[in-house]
Amino acid sequence: MTEAVFAAEALLPGGWARDVRIVVDGAMIASVMDGATPKAGDTRAEALIPGMPNLHSHTFQRAMAGLTERRGPSADSFWTWRDLMYRFALSLTPEEVQAIAEMACVEMLETGFTRLGEFHYLHHAADGRRHANPAEMSHRIIAAAEVTGIHLTLLPVFYAHSNFGGAAPSESQRRFINDVDSYGELFARAKAGIRRPLDRIGIAPHSLRAATDEENARLLEVHPDGPVHVHIAEQMREVEDCVSWSGQRPVERLLSQFDVNGRWCLIHATHLTEAERRGIVASGAVAGLCPVTEANLGDGLFPAREFLAEGGRFGIGSDSNVEISVAEELKILEYGQRLAHRLRNVLTTGESSTGGTLLRGALEGGAQALGAPEAALSAGAPADMVALTDRAGLTSAGDRVLDRWVFGADVAVADVWVGGAHVVTGGRHRERERIAAGFARTMKRLAEG
Numbered sequence: 001m002t003e004a005v006f007a008a009e010a011l012l013p014g015g016w017a018r019d020v021r022i023v024v025d026g027a028m029i030a031s032v033m034d035g036a037t038p039k040a041g042d043t044r045a046e047a048l049i050p051g052m053p054n055l056h057s058h059t060f061q062r063a064m065a066g067l068t069e070r071r072g073p074s075a076d077s078f079w080t081w082r083d084l085m086y087r088f089a090l091s092l093t094p095e096e097v098q099a100i101a102e103m104a105c106v107e108m109l110e111t112g113f114t115r116l117g118e119f120h121y122l123h124h125a126a127d128g129r130r131h132a133n134p135a136e137m138s139h140r141i142i143a144a145a146e147v148t149g150i151h152l153t154l155l156p157v158f159y160a161h162s163n164f165g166g167a168a169p170s171e172s173q174r175r176f177i178n179d180v181d182s183y184g185e186l187f188a189r190a191k192a193g194i195r196r197p198l199d200r201i202g203i204a205p206h207s208l209r210a211a212t213d214e215e216n217a218r219l220l221e222v223h224p225d226g227p228v229h230v231h232i233a234e235q236m237r238e239v240e241d242c243v244s245w246s247g248q249r250p251v252e253r254l255l256s257q258f259d260v261n262g263r264w265c266l267i268h269a270t271h272l273t274e275a276e277r278r279g280i281v282a283s284g285a286v287a288g289l290c291p292v293t294e295a296n297l298g299d300g301l302f303p304a305r306e307f308l309a310e311g312g313r314f315g316i317g318s319d320s321n322v323e324i325s326v327a328e329e330l331k332i333l334e335y336g337q338r339l340a341h342r343l344r345n346v347l348t349t350g351e352s353s354t355g356g357t358l359l360r361g362a363l364e365g366g367a368q369a370l371g372a373p374e375a376a377l378s379a380g381a382p383a384d385m386v387a388l389t390d391r392a393g394l395t396s397a398g399d400r401v402l403d404r405w406v407f408g409a410d411v412a413v414a415d416v417w418v419g420g421a422h423v424v425t426g427g428r429h430r431e432r433e434r435i436a437a438g439f440a441r442t443m444k445r446l447a448e449g
């Protein structure tokens, strides 16, 4: 199927261009011409940008959004949130996991995410037994991505222990647990379920808490290429536990034990010494930042000003999916730094736009982290495109539309194409109604317990 999009402005690899006509052939961009004239039948767009990779998500947590915002009997923290999340996770059926994932994917697409990096650890049945197909739950995630049209990088999680040093897992972690061999089987079955040529798979040792150094070494041996994602240094208690177990901090230990390189994505990496920060930059790994979730969970602030100034690579993830929004992730990333440093426009250099700098960085780092083709509007790239519209009717001028999208309220996503398929029109996903109804039924069942 050939389709053409004519944009008043488009963000091309060389910068913004005017009157851009993009011809799509199947899943890919066939040609890009600027200074063009529109033809009959072209879809019109105001400002066209590449689709954003979402490098870290747990889709099932979407169903908890807004339900954990009251204080418990003692001081509330990440760890009390995690207890609630476990109780919730333990009750979900495969059908419910898919219904929730579909809703999350619809919302991701409507905000301009075109690839889901799913850090997937909810593997087994509610009683902890393996499904007849051990990758049943992974296949539910694949199905949700296929139904909604979002590209997928599936990251089946290896999870074996409750704390550093190979501590036995707790009963409430029973749906997550594998040994290296059962993980290998699950991974192979999950991989066999991936049918679309642009989808990817990678490995995800959950954290240094949940996987020992020996187990991680074996996983890396069995999977010598593809993305490697790990949660790291999100919480101070995790840092302290790691130090008392090994004498090293989590990132310090990871960098000293493994050949961390451009395949790796370090999720959160919130609590860093200067040496750890420089170590990540030098490794070429991507810092997987999830600013909305990190703020919601009270994790702390990633040292983004220094990390970006040193040339560190980063991408954004919607993680707990408490709120799914490309613009919010970029805005909170910048606002955290403004509050910490009491300055404005911290995460940019020279006189360039903050929204533009953050968007370009997250596009590049996100694609790297998810093993995906470069996110760019250029011939030969996947046709992953997001059209922004300015409801205030301002004539857009380059990066200003990105600043108005990230920091203001007038610019919104109008259309989204993924692999050439026009999945969002007028801000709404083509199957929003049906999927939202399924999600509502699931929420009702969960509320009734």
Ligand SMILES: [Zn+2]
Residues within 6 Å of the ligand: 056, 058, 119, 231, 267, 319, 320
């Ligand atoms: Zn996470």
